[in-house]
Amino acid sequence: MKTEFFHEPDAKAIARAGEILRSGGLVAIPTETVYGLAANAYDAEAVKNIFIAKGRPGDNPLIVHIADLSELKPLVRSVPESAKQLAAAFWPGPLTMILPKSDRVPYEVTAGLETVAVRFPSHPVANAIIRAAGLPLAAPSANLSGKPSPTNALHVYEDMNGRIDAIVDGGDCHFGVESTVITLAGEKPRLLRPGAVTLEMLRAVIGEVEMDSAVIEPLAEGEVAASPGMKYKHYSPKAEVYVLSGSPEAFIRYINSHCDEKTAALCYDEEANKINCATIPIGKEFDFSYQAHLLFNSLRRCDELGMKRVYAHIPRRDGVSLAIYNRLMRAAGFKVIYV
Numbered sequence: 001m002k003t004e005f006f007h008e009p010d011a012k013a014i015a016r017a018g019e020i021l022r023s024g025g026l027v028a029i030p031t032e033t034v035y036g037l038a039a040n041a042y043d044a045e046a047v048k049n050i051f052i053a054k055g056r057p058g059d060n061p062l063i064v065h066i067a068d069l070s071e072l073k074p075l076v077r078s079v080p081e082s083a084k085q086l087a088a089a090f091w092p093g094p095l096t097m098i099l100p101k102s103d104r105v106p107y108e109v110t111a112g113l114e115t116v117a118v119r120f121p122s123h124p125v126a127n128a129i130i131r132a133a134g135l136p137l138a139a140p141s142a143n144l145s146g147k148p149s150p151t152n153a154l155h156v157y158e159d160m161n162g163r164i165d166a167i168v169d170g171g172d173c174h175f176g177v178e179s180t181v182i183t184l185a186g187e188k189p190r191l192l193r194p195g196a197v198t199l200e201m202l203r204a205v206i207g208e209v210e211m212d213s214a215v216i217e218p219l220a221e222g223e224v225a226a227s228p229g230m231k232y233k234h235y236s237p238k239a240e241v242y243v244l245s246g247s248p249e250a251f252i253r254y255i256n257s258h259c260d261e262k263t264a265a266l267c268y269d270e271e272a273n274k275i276n277c278a279t280i281p282i283g284k285e286f287d288f289s290y291q292a293h294l295l296f297n298s299l300r301r302c303d304e305l306g307m308k309r310v311y312a313h314i315p316r317r318d319g320v321s322l323a324i325y326n327r328l329m330r331a332a333g334f335k336v337i338y339v
């Protein structure tokens, strides 16, 4: 398949993207979190092709993207008060809500579940493409399954060229980690995936929010994942990633005594000149938003540099750092070294 590449998200690109989506094709689109691989959410055949293009396991459901609050209602059975409050606070933006699905949403989108994940992104190009299509768009991240999510159009091109109909370049993604996922379909609101809308921010709006154990721990043998995406090894470069737990001094000491030409450190900017192997700076020590913005890019850098082993700092588990912790621990397969 020849993939059309639009270098500018201009009116022509947006109109063409809408046309491809209406006729059942797949288009990679920019959002404020990561690039998404979009298809008409009401077209079961188009949605099946997303799974094929990504090599995605069939039991991992997709997020449906809308461009107006009024588009939520047809997708779900009802809209609870908590969803209205969260939508008022965080939509459009990097928050996905899970609610019982309406009959209109095909099981291909929800991987057979009775719930559907919905997000109203804030990226103007994403919104323009949803409006041009005139449809809700099912869209997972636009990477090959298992690889780090794409935060620019070149990443999408690397993974998807020849596999999808089109890619629309809208520049670098602002947040760089995928949306926060909260389920409102259970007894209590529960965080399934942390993101730029933090647990603290959710609690400030709707009060009690539980955190699913899969956010910070590996699933136990035989345990059923509340969010199927959480059970797969994820976000991984080819290199083995190790998370180092200890002081910044101990981090540098450990790496400098384990260096070779195939080893890299994902280090804070201010540490780079103290480390004797390859360094991939991830931003300043306390600039968590910027670290999140760079995370997937840094993981892809490991492979570009041909690294075999990568050491990273253990992230904090609060604010947006919880999202970094969640993604990095999965990239590392939960391998932690205490230094």
Ligand code: TXA
Binding pocket: 031, 033, 034, 035, 036, 037, 060, 061, 062, 063, 096, 098, 110, 113, 115, 116, 117, 119, 139, 140, 141, 142, 177, 178, 179, 180, 181, 192, 193, 226, 227, 228, 229, 230
């Ligand atoms: O920021 C984002 O959310 C990006 C952009 C493109 O919007 N999308 C994204 O999609 O990250 P994806 O498919 O890579 O991740 C969706 C996550 C998966 O972990 C999936 O298991 C979970 O949401 N999910 C989707 N529907 C669900 C449902 N009905 N119940 C539980 N988890 C669900």
Ligand code: MG
Binding pocket: 140, 141, 149
């Ligand atoms: Mg993904």
